[in-house]
Amino acid sequence: MPTLKRKSGSDILFDVANYTLLLGFTLLILYPLYFILIASFSDPDRVSAGAVWLWPTDVTFEGYRRIFADGAIWIGYRNSILYAALTALIGTALAIMAAYPLARKDFYGRNVFMIFFAITLFFNGGLIPTYLLVKNLHLMNSMWAVVLVSAVDAFVIIIARTFFQGLPEEIREAANMDGCTNMRYIRSFVLPLSKPIIAVLVLFAVVRQWNGFFDALIYLNDSDKYPLQLILRNILIENQPSGNLVDDIQTALEKQRIVGLIKYGVIIVAALPLLALYPFLQRYFVQGVFIGSVKG
Structure with a gap:
């Protein structure tokens, strides 16, 4: 022993x-x-x-009572959930569609495309050109201006590409010998084996969209389309609670007290969805990040 x-x-x-x-x-x-x-x-x-x-x-619990009784908070919740779900769906699909071909060794010119993707990590079009593009596409004051502008970036594409490069090449060769097409190979083999990286892409997209407010601040004019984070920003920074949060309070001192409660309460309420989502994706998230970082 x-x-x-x-x-x-x-x-x-x-x-x-x-x-x-x-x-x-x-x-x-x-x-x-x-x-x-x-x-x-x-x-x-x-x-x-x-x-x-x-x-x-x-x-x-006066702050929470007012938060949950206010319609603007629930509208922001609904919009944030919708924006995050669409961003996760569209962003994950776009990232996989871009990353998988770049991971194939038989894809001609993949290094050139990777250079173009990598350039966007250091430079972008800038705020004014992006704003003009969104305006010319007639996306102003629509949810697509918030969803499509931040749907995908080069960082998640590189992570997904690294993961796909780690998939066994023998599986694809065996599938080709059996007459399996590329689309069927992706559907039957690549996607079932890619649950970890899909969880990573979904979590990145949801967190990026859920915590973001700048795109909504720039492109949205209708308060009924504001995400929760923009409503939270108005409360925390501009000290302007929306809806009927403090309309019934007469004195300025009492209003200031209640706004203080509401500020802390809204932060907790806004963080709850991510805190509830992460435990279900944690196993896949950790596995996907580690697998995606082994090879470069």
């Missing part, structure tokens, strides 16, 4: 320092999230005075 090697004093010291450092980084990441959570149902005056830092005080 093998004997366990006893750790030396320097090894123990290293472990203690390592775990302490990791614990410190973990607290730095988790505490701001925890503070926003407890501040969302604590007395705003206590939060402003710095009395809330570990436990909630004078618990109140």
Whole structure:
């Protein structure tokens, strides 16, 4: 029976320092999230005075009551879910359609196309040309201006291409010998084997679209089409709650207190969908990222 090697004093010291450092980084990441959570149902005056830092005080759910009773928040939720779903569907399809041919060694000129894709990682058309393009395509003030502009980028194409390059070439050769066409090979073999990278592409697309507000700010004029993040921006930065969040409050001081509650509450409400989605995709996400980073 093998004997366990006893750790030396320097090894123990290293472990203690390592775990302490990791614990410190973990607290730095988790505490701001925890503070926003407890501040969302604590007395705003206590939060402003710095009395809330570990436990909630004078618990109140007035902010959440107003958030869930406001129609603009639900409209933003609906729009964000719609935009994120369309972006995930269209972006993932476009990324696969671009990445798979670039991963094929028999695709003539693939290196030239990769150069063009790589250039977009460093340079882009700029805001004004993009705005004029969207305007000339008559996409202004439509959801497609938000969805199509950010549907796919070269980064996810490169990740998907790297994954496809790792698929066994013998499978394709055997399929060709059996008379399998390229489309049937993709449908029957490539896509079933690509669940990890598809999960990565979907998660990247959803997170990018869910957290984005700039495209909506530039291209949308109708508040009924605003995503949740743009409504959140109006509350956090411009201090302008939409809808009927604070219309019934008469005094400016009380309105300021309630707006403070609403700010923290909306952040929590806006983060819930991603927090609920990630556990279901975590296994595929980690696997896809690691597989996509082995070869370049």
